Amino acid sequence: MDEPVIYTKPKLGIFDSGVGGFSVLEEIRSVTSADILYFGDCARAPYGNRSMGEICMFMKEIIANLKLQEVTHFVSACNSMSVTMTDKILKDSGIENSKYVDMIKVFKEYVKFDNGSKAIIFGTKATISSGAYQEVLTEKNVEVGQYAFKTLAGLIERKASDGDLYEVVSSGMNYAKKIGATHIIYGCTHYPLISKIFENCARDIKWDGEFINPAKYVAKAVSKWNLEGEKNTSFEASEVTYTFKFLSEKYEI
Numbered sequence: 001m002d003e004p005v006i007y008t009k010p011k012l013g014i015f016d017s018g019v020g021g022f023s024v025l026e027e028i029r030s031v032t033s034a035d036i037l038y039f040g041d042c043a044r045a046p047y048g049n050r051s052m053g054e055i056c057m058f059m060k061e062i063i064a065n066l067k068l069q070e071v072t073h074f075v076s077a078c079n080s081m082s083v084t085m086t087d088k089i090l091k092d093s094g095i096e097n098s099k100y101v102d103m104i105k106v107f108k109e110y111v112k113f114d115n116g117s118k119a120i121i122f123g124t125k126a127t128i129s130s131g132a133y134q135e136v137l138t139e140k141n142v143e144v145g146q147y148a149f150k151t152l153a154g155l156i157e158r159k160a161s162d163g164d165l166y167e168v169v170s171s172g173m174n175y176a177k178k179i180g181a182t183h184i185i186y187g188c189t190h191y192p193l194i195s196k197i198f199e200n201c202a203r204d205i206k207w208d209g210e211f212i213n214p215a216k217y218v219a220k221a222v223s224k225w226n227l228e229g230e231k232n233t234s235f236e237a238s239e240v241t242y243t244f245k246f247l248s249e250k251y252e253i
């Protein structure tokens with residue numbers, strides 16, 4: 001007798017501390033028709049000033065929740081989670097490494113720099129203090145700078161005014177210019193959501209380097225999964241904040 005063929009429909013789970021992952025969803029949606037479930041832990045965002053232990057615990061909970069909802073492929077759209085003990089978390093959660101991508105994993109795989117580049121990583125306290133990006137850049141013989149924004153992700157979560165965001169952004173941008181950075185890496189997925197503010201500030205202070213958004217590499221990795229689906233996108237949050245509602249409506253297809 002033939003064995004029954006059990007077919008599990010692929011479902012992509014994208015998760016972040018809050019709304020930052022929408023910048024990753026935007027890149028991913030253009031390369032796959034897979035059904036996507038986006039989860040934002042807005043009730044506990046931002047994660048960036050929390051301890052590694054706490055962030056690991058939250059990540060485990062999120063993955064368990066996505067598994068219950070039949071997610072088959074996982075995208076950590078949060079650098080502050082991507083730099084934790086992901087191998088252990090995946091093992092404990094019973095997820096194969098081949099069905100998981102995160103920001104740092106893809107950055108390591110795909111980023112390329114010309115000789116003589118100096119890249120500064122902009123990120124949360126958790127991401128910067130983990131040293132994960134710095135390690136990759138050093139391996140690639142790129143001179144490294146770093147700048148931790150302690151409040152920026154939280155301000156974006158709360159939809160702060162452009163003026164307030166500009167003020168915070170300009171402190172990091174001036175520092176990048178001062179150290180002679182040729183590239184700025186968006187090491188927090190919240191930051192590309194306000195790329196216009198970063199770009200305006202770059203123009204105002206006459207910094208003419210290049211911004212790198214690792215979410216583009218996530219899309220590249222996801223496209224290799226060749227997942228097919230109905231292109232449904234659903235959204236879930238631990239708290240549906242004003243910003244979450246606004247962005248989920250924007251990205252609803």
Ligand code: DGL
Pocket residue numbers: 016017018020021045046047048049077078079080081124127153154187188189190
């Ligand atoms: N968007 C996240 C990241 O890429 C988290 C920011 C935060 O919650 O502080 O790091």
